[in-house]
């Protein structure tokens with residue numbers, strides 16, 4: 001009788017606990033820098049949010065269970081330097097043909113959030129928003145270029161007349177849901193005005209500034225940029241660019257770089273097609289001048305050369321000796337904080353369910369810098385699955401899918417099979 005009652009109680013408990021989660025990632029190694037977590041954990045998702053992270057969440061509590069044993073489960077990657085103002089038809093410009101539409105390149109690399117680094121300025125930002133930001137499944141944020149016309153190429157980006165701090169700050173405040181910073185880039189002249197006006201706009205709108213220093217000229221030394229001109233929280237991107245004064249004749253990292261970091265200036269990778277040199281990065285990494293944030297500078301040229309994608313850039317830091325937990329931290333929570341989006345880049349309960357499921361492969365791999373020099377390595381990160389707001393948006397090997405011969409005979413009636421909470425319920429319904 002006692003046993004019978006016990007069984008009844010168990011049954012009642014099961015009834016009282018319906019499948020409360022839409023999706024459960026089971027058996028993976030979770031890396032979440034914000035929550036100081038690097039351990040085996042299950043991750044449960046409900047209604048597009050992280051609902052639970054715990055050592056053993058019962059499979060029966062979820063509509064859909066995905067076995068991620070042997071894989072790493074991380075926050076969706078946050079790439080704060082990309083160029084995605086595509087579709088304008090403008091040739092030879094990042095506000096045009098040099099940009100790419102984000103969704104084709106982000107999800108397959110585990111990236112769920114990007115920040116466009118100044119492809120648009122205050123004048124053409126509404127067009128960028130309409131053309132790309134509002135239509136993308138990737139979360140697209142933006143740095144506004146201090147140049148009103150943004151990265152139109154050539155003389156457009158050299159025009160001091162079009163660098164209006166007030167108008168930039170006003171536009172940033174008007175679109176503060178999306179605009180996360182101010183960018184200055186590609187400037188060739190001797191003046192400090194582009195940097196100073198970007199900082200003025202950033203101060204007025206209370207957002208950080210990201211600097212691509214353009215031509216390095218004696219009239220405006222890079223040392224002054226990071227020691228005097230930038231505020232704490234402002235960013236110097238392209239940190240391993242060949243032009244950055246990095247090493248003395250004996251190969252030691254110059255002390256001013258550590259001083260700048262101590263001041264609170266942030267150093268971001270921004271790999272791109274011209275800004276990542278093994279000869280700068282390897283000695284710098286060995287001596288502790290490591291990046292705050294890892295970013296790609298994704299655009300049409302970089303993605304087909306040494307940069308490739310976010311995971312390829314992250315893998316470069318792995319093979320230079322950065323521990324995996326650090327690589328993930330600097331590609332998720334750290335960049336999210338830099339752009340003051342602290343709701344992103346972690347897997348806390350209640351956070352948007354943006355998740356990357358990564359495989360760390362062992363093998364013989366080669367990594368190429370922007371001048372075509374190779375470094376060999378034995379590690380490579382690969383993206384098995386990406387989840388954006390609780391929905392699977394990339395699935396390399398079908399780990400979130402059913403085997404074809406276990407589905408009902410007429411499974412083609414269920415559309416393209418892209419799984420989400422709704423379709424999961426549909427599959428079960430049709431099996432009856």
Ligand SMILES: [Zn+2]
Nearest residue numbers: 081117272297
């Ligand atoms: Zn760029």
